[in-house]
Amino acid sequence: MTKPLLVVKNLQKRFLLGRAWFQEPTYVHAVNGVNVTVSEGETLGIVGESGCGKSTLGRCILRLIEPSEGEIIFQGSDIRAYGKSDMQNIRRNMQMVFQNPFDTLNPKLTIQHILTEPLIAHRIPKEQRQPLIEETIEIVGLSKRHLARYAHEFSGGQRQRIGIARALMLRPKLIIADEPVSALDVSIQSQILNLLQDLQEQFSLTYLFISHDLSVVEHIADRVAVMYLGEVIELAKKEELFQRPLHPYAQSLLSAIPVSDPDEKRERIILTGDLPSPSNPPTGCKFHPRCWACMDKCKKEPPALKEVEGRMVACYLY
Ligand SMILES: Nc1ncnc2c1ncn2[C@@H]1O[C@H](COP(=O)(O)OP(=O)(O)O)[C@@H](O)[C@H]1O
Ligand SMILES: [Mg+2]
Structure with a gap:
């Protein structure tokens, strides 16, 4: 659990929104200087409201979209410099x-x-393909007789099992799961989460697990990064974050989770104001217009992510 498999440094992604005549071009800063490390065998959860840049971060790491800035170090090498064929190898x-x-x-x-498609793309010898396919479909809880069918013949949960089987075909080291259970019924969600956990053990997988749903992340993650408007504002061990979030935004997010224990009291924090636009973010700390602990300096200078009580927090309160 200690060796880093993936190190992301200062990752940035700007999308060009438009350029009016004689005006500066406008950009959406979807991901704005993210630093995270994922150790071998661990599950790092990424949470935050819709639009905070979670999917963009995941896609940039795989270079499905090209980052604007930063380093992506996978198994010790910076894959941002890789050409097409090296990238193809890495995707295995x-x-x-x-x-x-x-x-x-x-x-x-x-x-x-x-x-079969990923096996052909990665030149897996023909005689090895069928055994791999049959083994994998059973590992995800389906059977050989399902292979002749089409995706529309399956339920949502079964389709996600097929999506997982496809990702597993080449026995990868890292799986980036982007809201893998968000489209499923709650009862099916836990089946898929349990499957992902079993697979992690069986194949020593490392997960970057993206979800807007905190209870899902609480189920599966070892550590959690909370994102707000393209930035990580708190990164902590799951137990520590869920017991005592430090950043006011993390506190408000967590206060919205329903409590299962009736003796436990949790005050719901209702945020005022909408999520600001990432194309025109507030100055200073991006959370300051919605923060109840806002001080003068929060409006001027953005706080750096720094170590507080064994975790990382970007807030002047600490
Ligand atoms: N291809 C794109 N072009 C322009 N803006 C985009 C594009 N993809 C995402 N965005 C913007 O980037 C921000 C982050 O989006 P996204 O990564 O999808 O967030 P999340 O997955 O957390 O909901 C949003 O404001 C979104 O509108
Ligand atoms: Mg998304």
């Missing part, structure tokens, strides 16, 4: 599971065909 070890497998599973192909 880094795979993605998406929120809605129906959008990403080609409806015209059988499951057999969908699971």
